[in-house]
Amino acid sequence: MTYKLPPTQNNARGEYRKVGFELEFAGIEPQRAAEIITSLYGGAITKEHRYHYRIEGTSLGDFRVELDARILQKMAEHNILDRWGIKLEEDSLRKSIEDAIDKMARSVVPLEIVMPPLPVEELKQLETLRSRLQEDKAKGTHASFVNAFGMHINIESPDLEVSTLIDYLRSFMILYPWLLETLNIDISRRISPFVDPFPDKYVRKVLDPEYQPDQVQMVQDYIDRNPTRNRPIDMMPVFGLLEPELVKPVMEGEKNDPRPTFHYRLPNSRIDNPEWRFETEWKYWLEVEKLAEDKEMLKKLSRLYLLRKQETVISFKKEWAGTVIILLDLDE
Numbered sequence: 001m002t003y004k005l006p007p008t009q010n011n012a013r014g015e016y017r018k019v020g021f022e023l024e025f026a027g028i029e030p031q032r033a034a035e036i037i038t039s040l041y042g043g044a045i046t047k048e049h050r051y052h053y054r055i056e057g058t059s060l061g062d063f064r065v066e067l068d069a070r071i072l073q074k075m076a077e078h079n080i081l082d083r084w085g086i087k088l089e090e091d092s093l094r095k096s097i098e099d100a101i102d103k104m105a106r107s108v109v110p111l112e113i114v115m116p117p118l119p120v121e122e123l124k125q126l127e128t129l130r131s132r133l134q135e136d137k138a139k140g141t142h143a144s145f146v147n148a149f150g151m152h153i154n155i156e157s158p159d160l161e162v163s164t165l166i167d168y169l170r171s172f173m174i175l176y177p178w179l180l181e182t183l184n185i186d187i188s189r190r191i192s193p194f195v196d197p198f199p200d201k202y203v204r205k206v207l208d209p210e211y212q213p214d215q216v217q218m219v220q221d222y223i224d225r226n227p228t229r230n231r232p233i234d235m236m237p238v239f240g241l242l243e244p245e246l247v248k249p250v251m252e253g254e255k256n257d258p259r260p261t262f263h264y265r266l267p268n269s270r271i272d273n274p275e276w277r278f279e280t281e282w283k284y285w286l287e288v289e290k291l292a293e294d295k296e297m298l299k300k301l302s303r304l305y306l307l308r309k310q311e312t313v314i315s316f317k318k319e320w321a322g323t324v325i326i327l328l329d330l331d332e
Helices: 030-041 070-077 091-106 120-135 162-182 187-191 200-207 215-225 236-242 244-250 278-293 295-311 316-328
Strands: 018-025 044-049 052-056 063-067 111-114 151-156 261-264
Touching: 018 120, 030 044, 030 052, 030 063, 030 111, 030 120, 120 278, 151 278, 162 200, 162 215, 162 278, 162 295, 162 316, 200 215, 200 295, 215 236, 215 244, 236 244, 236 261, 278 295, 295 316
Parallel strands: none
Antiparallel strands: 018 111, 018 151, 044 052, 052 063, 063 111, 151 261
């Protein structure tokens, strides 16, 4: 299996751009997931608490396995029952209450594996992890109507120039209706807040050919309309790196690790589909890369999007998806 390379393969330092995967799933215990990783890539497991494991020193880098639920992590990090003023003398009773909360939350809260960022040509090594998780009956988005699980991709930006970041945003906004249909985004994820679409007013602002902000204005415009990480492409990590004083107050109480990456959150976690590959989701993201690099087509489609959006109201997304399929020769 060979992962296709993006048009721009190196970052501003001349190094290969890196990509990191984050996979949400259910059906496997955190300890077991950590053991699968070490069986494939070596390394040592460190148990931070019952919901958080670090796997360090593997052949690929460092992994994390964590239950993506802050209340459970806080319970594990502190003696939460005592902090709530609940005095339980018997350890067995305390454990039974914690286990009950644990079981209830796990019915809707995903386990997450955060994989190390790798050069694109090395991403194929992660397919063995995908295969082993499938063998262990990991459950993805479609296993339950409440499973709003995702497959996130962190893609290092070619550089941190304002024009580059705006062009990637434009490219994604243009391709979003097509991605939404092509990836068959689950209804549980569409109605959840985790991948809320960009507001129309912000999309119109960014796609306007006259929109040429400086760095501060770019970040301020974004957080004015998107004061959240819950977008299909989350720009808070890269904007937090560029303008921390603007982003920090907005992200107060939320985890946001500043880094030079696009945090692409849209794909479903299809880990329980034996035909699914991580490479499949990468292939679709590459269309964003290609359009972002084609400046003339990007300008043409930005203008056409704004025109069609003004003329079409009810069926715009479906019609626009069909338009970009034809103009960009995309897979339906």
